[in-house]
Amino acid sequence: MxxxxxxxxxxxxxxxxxxxxxxxxxxxxxxxxxxxxxxxxxxxxxxxxxxxxxxxxxxxxxxxxxxxxxxxxxxxxxxxxxxxxxxxxxxxxxxxxxxxxxxxxxxxxxxxxxxxxxxxxxxxxxxxxxxxxxxxxxxxxxxxxxxxxxxxxxxxxxxxxxxxxxxxxxxxxxxxxxxxxxxxxxxxxxxxxxxRGLCSLEVTVSTAKTDLHSGLYGGAVPNALHALVSLLDSLHDEKGRVTVEGFYEGVPVLSELEKADLASYNPDERKLAADLGLDSLYGEEGFSFTERTGARPTLELNGVWGGFQGEGTKTVIPKEAHAKITCRLVGSQDPQKTLDRVERHLKANIQKGAKVSIVPGERAFxxxxxxxxxxxxxxxxxxxxxxxxxxxxxxxxxxxxxxxxxxxxxxxxxxxxxxxxxxxxxxxxxxxxxxxxxxxxxxxxxxxxxxxxxx
Amino acid sequence: MxxxxxxxxxxxxxxxxxxxxxxxxxxxxxxxxxxxxxxxxxxxxxxxxxxxxxxxxxxxxxxxxxxxxxxxxxxxxxxxxxxxxxxxxxxxxxxxxxxxxxxxxxxxxxxxxxxxxxxxxxxxxxxxxxxxxxxxxxxxxxxxxxxxxxxxxxxxxxxxxxxxxxxxxxxxxxxxxxxxxxxxxxxxxxxxxxxRGLCSLEVTVSTAKTDLHSGLYGGAVPNALHALVSLLDSLHDEKGRVTVEGFYEGVPVLSELEKADLASYNPDERKLAADLGLDSLYGEEGFSFTERTGARPTLELNGVWGGFQGEGTKTVIPKEAHAKITCRLVGSQDPQKTLDRVERHLKANIQKGAKVSIVPGERAFxxxxxxxxxxxxxxxxxxxxxxxxxxxxxxxxxxxxxxxxxxxxxxxxxxxxxxxxxxxxxxxxxxxxxxxxxxxxxxxxxxxxxxxxxx
Missing domain, CATH: 3.40.630.10 (Zn peptidases)
Structure with missing residues (x-):
């Protein structure tokens, strides 16, 4: 040469x-x-x-x-x-x-x-x-x-x-x-x-046909925000795992060799947390940072909103509330199936008196x-x-x-x-x-x- | 005349x-x-x-x-x-x-x-x-x-x-x-x-010092939205009761006479739900509509927001998220004490890796x-x-x-x-x-x- x-x-x-x-x-x-x-x-x-x-x-x-x-x-x-x-x-x-x-x-x-x-x-x-x-x-x-x-x-x-x-x-x-x-x-x-693959969706929870006054109705009618936070919180368990039925289908079990590979470039997690301004990292129990980001799927809230966001107090019970969600996928997880499963979970877990609908977004293996x-x-x-x-x-x-x-x-x-x-x-x-x-x-x-x- | x-x-x-x-x-x-x-x-x-x-x-x-x-x-x-x-x-x-x-x-x-x-x-x-x-x-x-x-x-x-x-x-x-x-x-x-009396507060949950990319970090760092929805969901139990310790102190037990009075103008709850565009009402178990609104305290979310609210997808892990809360109070419930109790509950229940702060608002007996x-x-x-x-x-x-x-x-x-x-x-x-x-x-x-x- x-x-x-x-x-x-x-x-x-x-x-x-x-x-x-x-x-x-x-x-x-x-x-x-x-x-x-x-x-x-x-x-x-x-x-x-x-x-x-x-x-x-x-x-x-x-x-x-x-x-x-x-x-x-x-x-x-x-x-x-x-x-x-x-x-x-x-x-x-x-x-x-x-x-x-x-x-x-x-x-x-x-x-x-x-x-x-x-x-x-x-x-x-x-x-x-x-x-x-x-x-x-x-x-x-x-x-x-x-x-x-x-x-x-x-x-x-x-x-x-x-x-x-x-x-x-x-x-x-x-x-x-x-x-x-x-x-x-x-x-x-x-x-x-x-x-990682990806699928995304937007969730809307709706309750009454109009916003209601929290004095006249508070405590006695469904509040779209209560229903939404309860629904969103139901998507993970206390160990950081996604609770959607079938979500982990297609996720490969890591071999000892893959674990060693991922460990070889895992950052100092305490230093990383400090660099990010965090007391500690957080994620699915039992996995390292590179395992969580490189080899495990996620379901992440990217945006949540509903009700009054302005200055001061507004005693309103909002009639609707929204969330944007993306899932990162690994192995052979199917983006469309994942969207279907998340939708089923949301519909099965919505609070009495509230309704939930989704608009699917991107899909990539x-x-x-x-x-x-x-x-x-x-x-x-x-x-x-x-x-x-x-x-x-x-x-x-x-x-x-x-x-x-x-x-x-x-x-x-x-x-x-x-x-x-x-x-x-x-x-x-x-x-x-x-x-x-x-x-x-x-x-x-x-x-x-x-x-x-x-x- | x-x-x-x-x-x-x-x-x-x-x-x-x-x-x-x-x-x-x-x-x-x-x-x-x-x-x-x-x-x-x-x-x-x-x-x-x-x-x-x-x-x-x-x-x-x-x-x-x-x-x-x-x-x-x-x-x-x-x-x-x-x-x-x-x-x-x-x-x-x-x-x-x-x-x-x-x-x-x-x-x-x-x-x-x-x-x-x-x-x-x-x-x-x-x-x-x-x-x-x-x-x-x-x-x-x-x-x-x-x-x-x-x-x-x-x-x-x-x-x-x-x-x-x-x-x-x-x-x-x-x-x-x-x-x-x-x-x-x-x-x-x-x-x-x-x-009813009232107290109000604004809650802020914060995590990393900047927003993070959900591809690079998703699943491995705390997400302010996850921490917030989990925290907000912890404020009620599955029976619609507020879980904040001491919240119900000062709430009068209803006499039979008071119950009869409240029952005398309780609306047809099924018709009320239909008029509001709801499948059903929702609230603390064991109480009628007029009891819930007239004689029971509440803790209500009036607004929740954080992360991306625009069109399409943004794969962001937001660094902070917010909620506005009002409590309606009855009997001798003390608005300031209630604010203190809610704050204690929030600080005790915040997810690992996240921080919570509150700004108190109104207070009325x-x-x-x-x-x-x-x-x-x-x-x-x-x-x-x-x-x-x-x-x-x-x-x-x-x-x-x-x-x-x-x-x-x-x-x-x-x-x-x-x-x-x-x-x-x-x-x-x-x-x-x-x-x-x-x-x-x-x-x-x-x-x-x-x-x-x-x-």
């Missing part, structure tokens, strides 16, 4: 200049006034892929935002790696909390500050430049490479799932590589092999992938050679529905090789990317493409 | 026009942005009292909202009747549930719709017009009359209690007459001889008065002559702290002659006053002032 360290060092200023140019395009997918910026960011990426040396670069228009596809399939008999990422970014408010404007990329203290710096333009850019580097230095890629990049990740759009299902052949690959996550901490790489797969082990090797520390295989508590979709549709292992850090303010003001991981990420990806050739 | 029926019929349009003008002033005492409207409503009343023929009309500024005082003491040797009422009104949210705007009074189906129509501008207006009618028709009042009208009833302000204590001589009376309650049902007048007093019996006579049904002496579930204060400070019987109806949506959208009781109320009050002269 050539001296890629020297190559990337020599091209560093130019690379950062290019990335800043891309980051300056405010491709916020959630806001329709940025429709043209979204198009510009997709076009910029297509140009960069062409410049990098990809053979075939296509911008597919969709009902939503374009999907950028590229391929270079000149390694017959070698595996095919499909690279996924997204060029859309989160909104930027509150703008006044940014040290420098979100779309005027700036480097301070070895960090590149801009919306999208780590989520995900900055991380995706590493793949474009790794491919370009190999083609410039060696003339050909060691594996077949496809890019499939979307512009609706931040809005959970339907365009990519539809595109995947309609183009299974075209997108067929031996591994899907995604850089949209983070190291455990500086110098400690990780590969995520599990993400959990994702898991076998860390012993060669394409994952080779990724851990690549990290080890660059970082001097082998990547830990982790389970993340969040939900990225597209990961399960890739895994289900393409039947290929998904290799989540992140180069961000957990404190890089993604979705918040002063989002940034540590340039140390920018440099190491480029080298790790070049190594990975070479290693993948041996799989 | 002149033909007051003809008099009020002839002046009906003009009276309603005047009342609508007053109701159009949004004199919401709880909201500081309505300070000027409060002043305007007090000024309007003072003018109306002057026009009615009261001798001396004063607007007393206070630390809060003004007190309007008026007197006409030209019946030597005759009793003095002091009329109390309030010109302030409740807030109006949720505004979208009003058929017509709360401060654009409108008549539909023989009902006058506006905030304050029944509570209490509409009922108070009857006294002003009854006095005016007698003066126009007979030239003089049969008794001495004083008006003492406040603007802080809906916020349980301290100005009136202070004014009463500072002006005992000026306000001395043989009876205090208040029209701020309701008939039992159309055609069934009542005089309230008992009111319960009130009772002897129905055999002549000034009360004469009021029942007046009702009987106009309604064809003698007023029933009842115990009401509401709290009018000032009633206990009047009773204690002036040592005079308090005659609560209400002309509202229980379903007139006081404190709720579409508050209204039935105009049949507007008409009968004027006649009843004219009769009462004449009857009181014989006491």
């Amino acid at each position: 050539s001296n890629y360290e020297a190559y990337f060092q020599g091209n560093r200023d130019e690379h950062l200049k290019e990335l800043k140019e891309w980051l300056a395009i405010p491709s916020i997918s959630a806001l329709s006034e940025h429709k043209q910026d979204i198009q510009a960011a997709a076009g910029w990426l297509a140009d960069a892929l062409t410049r990098a040396g990809m053979d075939k670069v296509e911008v597919h228009e969709t009902k939503g935002h374009p999907i950028v596809y590229a391929e270079r399939l000149r390694a017959p008999g070698k595996p095919t790696v499909l690279i996924y990422g997204h060029y859309d970014v989160q909104p930027v408010d509150p703008l006044n909390l940014w040290t420098t404007p979100p779309f005027e990329p700036a480097i301070r203290d070895g960090k590149l500050y801009a919306r999208g710096a780590t989520d995900d333009k900055g991380q995706l850019f590493l793949h474009v430049k790794a491919v370009e580097a190999i083609l410039r230095e060696e003339g050909e890629l060691p594996v077949n490479v496809k890019f499939c990049i979307e512009g609706e990740e931040e809005i959970s759009g339907e365009s990519l799932p539809e595109f995947l299902k309609a183009n299974k052949e075209k997108l067929a690959a031996d591994a899907v590589v995604i850089s949209d996550s983070s190291l455990l901490e500086p110098g400690k790489p990780s590969i995520c092999t599990g993400l 959990a994702f898991t992938c076998d860390p012993s797969d060669a394409m994952l082990q080779l990724a851990a090797d690549a990290y080890e050679e660059v970082y001097g520390a082998r990547a830990v295989f982790t389970k993340d508590g969040g939900s990225i529905p597209v990961v399960a979709t890739f895994s289900n549709v393409l039947k290929a292992p998904v290799v989540m090789m992140g180069f961000g850090l957990p404190d890089e303010n993604l979705h918040a003001p002063d989002e940034h990317l540590n340039l140390d991981n920018f440099d190491k990420g480029l080298l790790t990806l070049v190594k990975y493409l070479h290693k993948a050739a041996q799989a | 002149s033909n007051y029926e003809a008099y009020f019929q002839g002046n009906r349009d003009e009276h309603l026009k005047e009342l609508k003008e007053w109701l159009a002033i949004p004199s919401i005492s709880a909201l500081s942005e309505h300070k000027q409207d409060i002043q305007a409503a007090a000024g309007w009343l003072a003018d109306a009292l002057t026009r009615a023929g009261m001798d001396k009309v004063e607007v007393h500024e206070t630390k809060g909202h003004p007190i309007v005082y008026a007197e006409r003491l030209r019946a030597p040797g005759k009793p003095t009747v002091l009329i109390y009422g309030h010109y302030d009104v409740q807030p109006v949210d949720p505004l979208n549930l009003w058929t017509t705007p709360p401060f654009e009074p409108a008549i539909r189906d023989g009902k006058l719709y506006a905030r304050g129509a029944t509570d209490d501008k509409g009922q108070l207006f009857l006294h002003v017009k009854a006095v005016e009618a007698i003066l126009r028709e007979e030239g003089e009042l049969p008794v001495n009359v004083k008006f003492c009208i406040e603007g802080e009833e809906e916020i349980s302000g301290e100005s009136l209690p202070e004014f009463l204590k500072a002006n005992k001589e000026k306000l001395a009376a043989d009876a205090v007459v208040i029209s701020d309650s309701s008939l039992l049902e159309p055609g069934k007048p009542s005089i309230c001889t008992g009111l 319960a009130f009772t008065c002897d129905p055999s007093d002549a000034m009360l019996q004469l009021a029942a006579d007046a009702y009987e002559e106009v309604y064809g049904a003698r007023a029933v002496f009842t115990k009401d579930g509401g709290s009018i702290p000032v009633v206990a204060t009047f009773s204690n400070v002036l040592k005079a019987p308090v005659v609560m002659m209400g002309f509202g109806l229980p379903d007139e949506n006081l404190h709720a959208p579409d508050e209204h006053l039935n105009l049949d009781n507007f008409d009968k109320g004027l006649l009843t009050l004219v009769k009462y002032l004449h009857k009181a002269a014989q006491a």
Whole structure:
């Protein structure tokens, strides 16, 4: 292998200049006034892929935002790696909390500050430049490479799932590589092999046809708030377990090996509590922090409201009250079945005189992938050679529905090789990317493409 | 006596026009942005009292909202009747549930719709017009009359209690007459001889120092909403009893006679539930509707809120959550002691990892008065002559702290002659006053002032 360290060092200023140019395009997918910026960011990426040396670069228009596809399939008999990422970014408010404007990329203290710096333009850019580097230095890629990049990740759009299902052949690959996550901490790489699924619902409890005066009726009629808090409290027992019948169906029992893996990166729980301003953590009894977030399902109240919220006292018995609930799912828990079960529980436990109704929201299955797969082990090797520390295989508590979709549709292992850090303010003001991981990420990806050739 | 029926019929349009003008002033005492409207409503009343023929009309500024005082003491040797009422009104949210705007009074189906129509501008207006009618028709009042009208009833302000204590001589009376309650049902007048006391508090539960992402932390950290619903649910047992230790101290055991009295005006509970749009009533087991509202204390949630209330899903673990609570008190229950007990219960039952704090609000003792007093019996006579049904002496579930204060400070019987109806949506959208009781109320009050002269 050539001296890629020297190559990337020599091209560093130019690379950062290019990335800043891309980051300056405010491709916020959630806001329709940025429709043209979204198009510009997709076009910029297509140009960069062409410049990098990809053979075939296509911008597919969709009902939503374009999907950028590229391929270079000149390694017959070698595996095919499909690279996924997204060029859309989160909104930027509150703008006044940014040290420098979100779309005027700036480097301070070895960090590149801009919306999208780590989520995900900055991380995706590493793949474009790794491919370009190999083609410039060696003339050909060691594996077949496809890019499939979307512009609706931040809005959970339907365009990519539809595109995947309609183009299974075209997108067929031996591994899907995604850089949209983070190291455990500086110098400690990780590969995520599990993400939780999700389902969400809104609950409404209603009682009388109007609000009633608590003097005239108080104590003698159902109060929607009493019925709601009693109902919501019935969803957990005193050990923090969800009481909904059948809720835990499909939740895998942790093996001793998995427990050891999860224990290996469990934080100091007392320190974590103190850092969060808490006297103590709280959750399902008998499980550690990483077990609770990575391997156990949850039912969480995200919002509750009803009655009077203003200043002072209002002696009202409210006629309705509401709650927003999300469940995080693991293993083979079925999001639709879970919604049905929660609904049955709510209807069975509602207080006399009150009624309950639900509006279902999102549904996504959990994702898991076998860390012993060669394409994952080779990724851990690549990290080890660059970082001097082998990547830990982790389970993340969040939900990225597209990961399960890739895994289900393409039947290929998904290799989540992140180069961000957990404190890089993604979705918040002063989002940034540590340039140390920018440099190491480029080298790790070049190594990975070479290693993948041996799989 | 002149033909007051003809008099009020002839002046009906003009009276309603005047009342609508007053109701159009949004004199919401709880909201500081309505300070000027409060002043305007007090000024309007003072003018109306002057026009009615009261001798001396004063607007007393206070630390809060003004007190309007008026007197006409030209019946030597005759009793003095002091009329109390309030010109302030409740807030109006949720505004979208009003058929017509709360401060654009409108008549539909023989009902006058506006905030304050029944509570209490509409009922108070009857006294002003009854006095005016007698003066126009007979030239003089049969008794001495004083008006003492406040603007802080809906916020349980301290100005009136202070004014009463500072002006005992000026306000001395043989009876205090208040029209701020309701008939039992159309055609069934009542005089309230008992009111519940009150204490109120706001509860805040807090957990981490910031909101947390439910993917990264869900299931492993305390959620302020979970802690709050669990805490609030712990305040009642499955029989609807309040579980706060010592809560029922001072609650009188009902005698057989009292039970019979309460039973005599207990509504058809199944019909009441249906009228309210309920499958069934709900409350402390073993007590009837009138017992629960008239003779039993309550602890009621008036508002609960925390976390995300917007459209769609936000996967947030909120760092704080809130509730507003009022307790209705009976017998000798001490409002301050009750607040202390509720606070102790909340602190003892808060979930691990969460904190709870309270801000106490109002405090008022319960009130009772002897129905055999002549000034009360004469009021029942007046009702009987106009309604064809003698007023029933009842115990009401509401709290009018000032009633206990009047009773204690002036040592005079308090005659609560209400002309509202229980379903007139006081404190709720579409508050209204039935105009049949507007008409009968004027006649009843004219009769009462004449009857009181014989006491």
